[in-house]
Amino acid sequence: EPGSAMSVKIRGVSSISAGNEPLYVIDGMPVNDAPPVSGTGAAFVGNPNQRNPLNSLNPADIESIEILKDASATAIYGARGANGVVLISTKKGASGALKVNYGVNYGFQEVANSVRVLSGKEYHDVLNAIIDDGGGSASERVDDNYGADTDWQNLLFQQAQTQTHDLSFSGGANNNRFFVSLGYFGQEGVVKPSSVDRYTARINYDNTVSGKYGFGINLTTSYIKDRINSFGTGINEQSGALYAAIYYDPTSPVYTPDGGYYRSTFMTMDNPAALRDGQNANSDSYRTFGTIYGEYFVLPGLSLKAKLGGDVNNSQRNVFVAPFTTQGLPGGVASILTGTRNYYMAEGTVNFSRTIGERHAISAVGGVTYERFGSYSFNGNGRGYALPDLGYNAIGSGDQALNVIGSGRAGTILASYLARVNYALDNKYLLTASFRADGSSRFGPNNRFGYFPSAALAWKAHEEDFLKAYSFINELKLRASYGSIGNQSIGNFLYIPTFSIGGDAVFGDARYTTINPSRNPNPDLKWEAAIQTDIGLDFAFFKNRLRGSVEYYNRKTTDLLLSLPQPLSSGFGNRTQNIGSMRNTGVDVQLSVGLLQGDGFNWAIDGNISFLKNKVVDLGPLSRIIQGGAGFINN
Numbered sequence: 001e002p003g004s005a006m007s008v009k010i011r012g013v014s015s016i017s018a019g020n021e022p023l024y025v026i027d028g029m030p031v032n033d034a035p036p037v038s039g040t041g042a043a044f045v046g047n048p049n050q051r052n053p054l055n056s057l058n059p060a061d062i063e064s065i066e067i068l069k070d071a072s073a074t075a076i077y078g079a080r081g082a083n084g085v086v087l088i089s090t091k092k093g094a095s096g097a098l099k100v101n102y103g104v105n106y107g108f109q110e111v112a113n114s115v116r117v118l119s120g121k122e123y124h125d126v127l128n129a130i131i132d133d134g135g136g137s138a139s140e141r142v143d144d145n146y147g148a149d150t151d152w153q154n155l156l157f158q159q160a161q162t163q164t165h166d167l168s169f170s171g172g173a174n175n176n177r178f179f180v181s182l183g184y185f186g187q188e189g190v191v192k193p194s195s196v197d198r199y200t201a202r203i204n205y206d207n208t209v210s211g212k213y214g215f216g217i218n219l220t221t222s223y224i225k226d227r228i229n230s231f232g233t234g235i236n237e238q239s240g241a242l243y244a245a246i247y248y249d250p251t252s253p254v255y256t257p258d259g260g261y262y263r264s265t266f267m268t269m270d271n272p273a274a275l276r277d278g279q280n281a282n283s284d285s286y287r288t289f290g291t292i293y294g295e296y297f298v299l300p301g302l303s304l305k306a307k308l309g310g311d312v313n314n315s316q317r318n319v320f321v322a323p324f325t326t327q328g329l330p331g332g333v334a335s336i337l338t339g340t341r342n343y344y345m346a347e348g349t350v351n352f353s354r355t356i357g358e359r360h361a362i363s364a365v366g367g368v369t370y371e372r373f374g375s376y377s378f379n380g381n382g383r384g385y386a387l388p389d390l391g392y393n394a395i396g397s398g399d400q401a402l403n404v405i406g407s408g409r410a411g412t413i414l415a416s417y418l419a420r421v422n423y424a425l426d427n428k429y430l431l432t433a434s435f436r437a438d439g440s441s442r443f444g445p446n447n448r449f450g451y452f453p454s455a456a457l458a459w460k461a462h463e464e465d466f467l468k469a470y471s472f473i474n475e476l477k478l479r480a481s482y483g484s485i486g487n488q489s490i491g492n493f494l495y496i497p498t499f500s501i502g503g504d505a506v507f508g509d510a511r512y513t514t515i516n517p518s519r520n521p522n523p524d525l526k527w528e529a530a531i532q533t534d535i536g537l538d539f540a541f542f543k544n545r546l547r548g549s550v551e552y553y554n555r556k557t558t559d560l561l562l563s564l565p566q567p568l569s570s571g572f573g574n575r576t577q578n579i580g581s582m583r584n585t586g587v588d589v590q591l592s593v594g595l596l597q598g599d600g601f602n603w604a605i606d607g608n609i610s611f612l613k614n615k616v617v618d619l620g621p622l623s624r625i626i627q628g629g630a631g632f633i634n635n
Helices: 071-080 120-132 152-156 241-247 272-278 388-397
Strands: 023-026 062-068 085-090 096-109 160-173 176-188 195-209 213-229 279-299 302-321 333-356 360-383 404-425 429-440 449-460 473-487 499-507 510-517 528-541 546-558 561-565 574-578 581-597 602-618
Touching (some): 279 333, 302 388, 333 388, 360 388
Parallel strands (some): 023 085
Antiparallel strands (some): 062 085, 096 160, 160 176, 195 213, 213 279, 279 302, 360 404, 404 429, 429 449, 449 473, 473 528, 499 510, 561 574
8 A cells, every 4th residue: 555654673573562663763853653643534444554654754865774773772762762773864965066966767566466266157166066065055046147257356456657756956165065855756556546645845954163063954844645545454344445356256247237336145245346436535644854953062072962853743634435335324424534743852962072092082972852742633524424425525514413523632751861981992992881761751650760771892803913914804893782771652641540431321311421431550650671682793804895794682571561451340351561571582694795896886785684583481470361352252
């Protein structure tokens, strides 16, 4: 589905109920990757994957991507670095004449292989043979004159066009550098009629005098138009178009003689063509995010730096399920879902760097950060429209007794203190130590702060005199790190009681709305904590033609946040607790071979392979946790 979210896991999952996605940092600002709109709309069979919040970044603006995996590198990001960190740096200008670049790309996509299903004749023969053998009712026989051989999947698929246009301007003079870009990306989905259109603009500007001051701004804005079809994972009458196309009767025609959508009397699922044409949604998303920073050198090697960042993401999804679908009867179903997510960051740091004599080099940074996350949502849906052609444009014109509205607001704060020291002796022996304290409003006052230290050692063996005689060795570095990282990717306010709307009550011929407790609070909730050890070897030989690394890691996550079943006599079915542990161990191997290296042409082969073992070590005092249900019996 165009625009749907990707899922990235770095060294496997490390939590059962908290988040497992990495932290994305764009030009020094952590990105809030939660979508502003959740849910799909009433009666709409939506894809369980949310829209991709990183769609607002134009790939043509990216200069480099770096993955942080070991504890020493991620610990400085504290509670948000538990699942790894993806550092994205965007392009900057360079001093010199104005450079103008324009890039265009056209292409197409199509389904490589569809699901092999029975043709009309095969369906006729197989089903009737089953009935002849006593496996069904004679009333379900397929008539010998079935008259249709419909390839339902073919009705959904299309050759999807894609195109990209990117225009950029860059340059600089007198300590000023700038980069400005405009971009458009359009993609049709391989399933009709899905598509995505993205318009982006970016400006990067900095003014820097080395050793004196620095100032810069990085700003991105985007508009994304999504058209979404019903690709969902529901079954039978709750199925989406793609599921129905795989399982629908191939002897059924697409349309009835009067032009309506044909429906098999032997199936509860809807006609796939009706779902294709009658369950559609579109969304408009506007997002702007960026940072502004200033740095001033008080003394040589000592500077003060302040950074402000913001991210505002607004989205509205309009959904209409037409009355010619089974889910849209009668009169159609319309939904409008709106949401806003905002993120604001303030950071202040003190930076120190000094070389002492010819043997010692030290650098350090210390500071504080303040981050605020906010969200607001509003949604409404209606049914039974006398004029369904108006759809969601007149959402209140349906059956007034069936209108449903809802709204919500939430906000959290993360306040942090951080410090890191790097020390090098003779440029051979390296030491890094860091510490971060995070305080999150998602946890109660009993355990609001989490503390995350780390340390790393490295030995540049290729700098030793006894290896310098071997000219083919360009790099040989042994490194090890140990550290603690946390995870705060859980729901809000789990430590306090919350209430929700209950059933209606009638007193004295009057109807009253009730409110009832919806959560069993746990004021002692605390951070999930992961202790990780890494041992690695980096190497480069033969004028860097052969480069690579081998790294072993061992990560144990404790105090897992898990929703444990509770006796129903407590009034609640479960309660979130810190219980259990999980261990991830593995080896990462990277290798790069430079086959040809010349002034105007380079040819290299890069490869990597990872081995991961993930084991849930402990799930607390319960011998088993039963979830879900069977038939009409639910847990």
